[in-house]
Every structure is written in structure tokens, then in C-alpha cells.
Amino acid sequence: MAFVIDVAFVLIFVLVGRRSHGETAGFTGLMTTLWPFLVALIAGWLVTWAWRRPLAVVWPGIPIWLMTVALGMLIRTSAGQGVQPSFIAVAFVVLGAFLVGWRLVAMPFVRRRALRRTA
Template sequence: MTQPAPLRKVRPPVPSLHVVLALVIDIVLVLAFVIIGRGNHAEAFSLPGILTTWWPFLLGLAVGWLATRAWRHPFALVLPGIPIWLFTVAVGMLFRLLSGQGVAVSFVIVAIIVLGVFLLGWRLIAGAILRRRARARVGQGRGARL
């Protein structure tokens, strides 16, 4: 007699608003990294300058989102959060190099740290908030049954 296949835990689909929100947060944080970095180096606050610095990291962010299918669980820290962070840095640095922009070791280190704090930090906070809300809902449900 054959055993039925074990049931997989099926997660409900992520609301599209959550996907858009997560993507916008990531984009804004990468932009903030660029603006802060340019400001720290006394580079002009000009749209062309910001776009020149931003596009390689934005491309890396897009690759990370696509490679991890981040829209499935956009707030998750480990997957997709960590790969998105690593793709953003690696692809960003690769395209900075290919486009003749600087990739000094110190800049790579700062980018790894700052983008890690930005792209993982908000997911860590969001995860804590979502877990707290889920526990509160479960607690309310139990109280209602008593």
C-alpha cells in the first residue's frame, strides 16, 4: 500500500500591496545609500550624479529580487533578504567597474555594511512586528473561545 505524499504547508499569497511596499522600501534605501555616500564625499547633489551612482546598485537590487522571486515573501530576512543584499552589492560593484566608476576596497566594505544594515535591518524590524501581530491575533482567538 502506498502512503500519500506528505502535505506541504501552503502559505497564503502575499498581498500585492506588501510586495510593492517592500520593493519601494528597498529602492528608497539603496537611493539613500547613494545620496549619503555622495554627500560624505562632497560630491555635487545633482540628478545626473545621483543616477550615475545609483543605477548599478538598482540593477543589482533588481537581479536579487528576480533571482530570489522576492515577491513571494518580500519581508523575509533569510530568503530573499540576504541574497537581495548580496546581489545588490555584487552586481552593483561589477557594473560600477564595467562602467568605469570607482570600486575601492574601502568603498566595497562600506557598501557591504551599509546596504546590509539597510536591506536586512528593515526586514528584521518588519518580521518582529508581523510576528508580534500574529501572536496577538492568536491570543485574541483563544480568548474568544473561552
Template sequence: MTSSSRATVVPSTISHSRRVVLAVAIDVALVVAFVLIGRSSHSEGITPAGVLGTAWPFLVGLAAGWALARAWRRPFAVAPGLTVWATTVIVGLLLRATAGDGVQSGFVAVTALVLAAFLLGWRGAVSLRSSRLRR
């Protein structure tokens, strides 16, 4: 099977740049969802300022992860997604601590696990689906 005949989850008619934009949008939406879930579960307000105040360290970490992994080269792949995830967690938690916000061990564990499920989960699903379509 040639690479041009391989089926993918994302139609081949979608340009690479649009795939990158889609992947970034998914990652940002999932980081914001993580923040919304966390703020809601702790009875914190869901205000734009509150969400932004909680999200910014992780969004900076996400951007750093994309740059470090050069994830735009393979935006749907799991391998660069590992770097994106790890950098999002580490940079996000470091910035959060620097800003004086809590980074208790329970929060660190939940952050790492939830963001792994979110940032790696969708990439894994795309990879699994793509490999099944290639068979």
C-alpha cells in the first residue's frame, strides 16, 4: 500500500496547515476543559477571568510543548504528543507554583493523569483509527 492510498481519519483533502490548526484547537479546548472541570469540582467560579487565571500556565506549557516537540510536523501523532503532554504538565505546574498557586501532590497527580488522557487520548484514538483503516 502506498502512502497516498492510506486512509486516514482526517480526509486527505484537508491541508497540512489546517490539520495543525485543528490539532492546536483540540489541545487548547482540552486544556480549557481540564480547567473548567477542575474549577467546577472545587466550586470555583466559571468566570472568564477565573478560567484564564487558572488556564494560562497550562496554555503556556502547551505552547512550549508544541515548540519543543515541533508537533506541527506530525500534529496527530502520539510520539510528539508525549512531549506536548509532559511539557504542558511540567511548565504549567512550575508557572502555577511561581505564581503562588497550589501544586499539592494530589493536584500534580490529577493534572498529569487528566492531561495525559486528554492530550494523548485523542491522538491515540486517531492513530488507532488510522491503523485500522489501513488494513
């Protein structure tokens, strides 16, 4: 479920970004923008073994965020897509808020459920 939430937030980031720049909402354009970040997100999940503790913030949440941004930008550059410093900054902030933020919001609920199991 956590992976699906991460994918959804990356998709929201791409959709909002494309819309704010007046780009078309077509499938091809969407996928062109999405795939570098999706590949980077998957790499982040694999490197951190995120499926073991998918809701944890420090590990894997923060590394997933950083890899999604850094590797996503490297892939975009390699694919000949534009990477401006302002785009990197926006991606860093927004994807951080999304990929780490939802885990922070979920943390009290996860802890409460864990406490109930041990009680």
C-alpha cells in the first residue's frame, strides 16, 4: 500500500507540474515526464528494502525521497529532458513534502496500532 501511495504522490507532482506549465494532459506527455521519477522511486524502494518497514520516515522515507529527486533528475538529463535549477528545487521541496510528509502524518496511527498489539 505504501508503494502505491508513493506512486500516487509522484503522479500528482507530475500532473500538477505539467498543468502549471500549460502542457497537454495526453498520455504520452504524462509518461515522458513521469517515467524518470517512477524509475527512481522504484530504485529507492529496492535500495532501501522499503517493503520491510514501508511507513518509516528516516529509513526508508528520506532515502526514497532523495533518490527519487536525484536519480530522477539524472535520468531526465540522460534522456535529453530539461533540468533547470528551479525545477530541481521545486521537485526537492514538493517530493519531500509528499514522500516524507505522508509518512510523518501516518506515524501516530502506526504507533497507536503497534501499542494496541502489544497491550
